[in-house]
Amino acid sequence: MSRLPNRRDDEVRRLLDTPHPVVPVDLAVRAMTRGRRIVRRRRVVRLVVTALVLAALAAAIVLAVLYWPDDDPATTTPNGNWWSALG
Template sequence: MSPPNRRDDEIRRMLDTPHPLLPAGLAAAATARGHRILRRRRAVHAALWTLLLAAVVTAIVLAALMWPSSPPPAEPGTWWPPQN
């Protein structure tokens, strides 16, 4: 077994002292703050997912509207050099 460490003794002395009193409503205030943070985070995530969904739907609609229904007809002579 190792010899006792001075820091360990100091820490034990600090932990053996009486703990300071906390305000009566501290736990309730911390819980309320945590609920507010979670509500805000959920609202932001929902808004971002909605925005992403709207962007995807918009991209699909634009792609469907702008997509050519058939390829343009090839003009004669565009693939081959003109004949003399």
């Protein structure tokens, strides 16, 4: 079974037959520096988000403790049930 010539295959062969571009000498060093900078930035963002979530959780706990209803007998209904005042 013979294959018919494919135009894309010819284009790829032509591209690969041309001389390859010159790679800069410091490309690996620049890539490594950029990678470290990206990792450092992600780590800082993760730390800031974690700190903000923990601060929000602490604030929610403090607000819940401050505004939690008292079990004062003076503020409860006569029967002691919250639904008895409804009906």
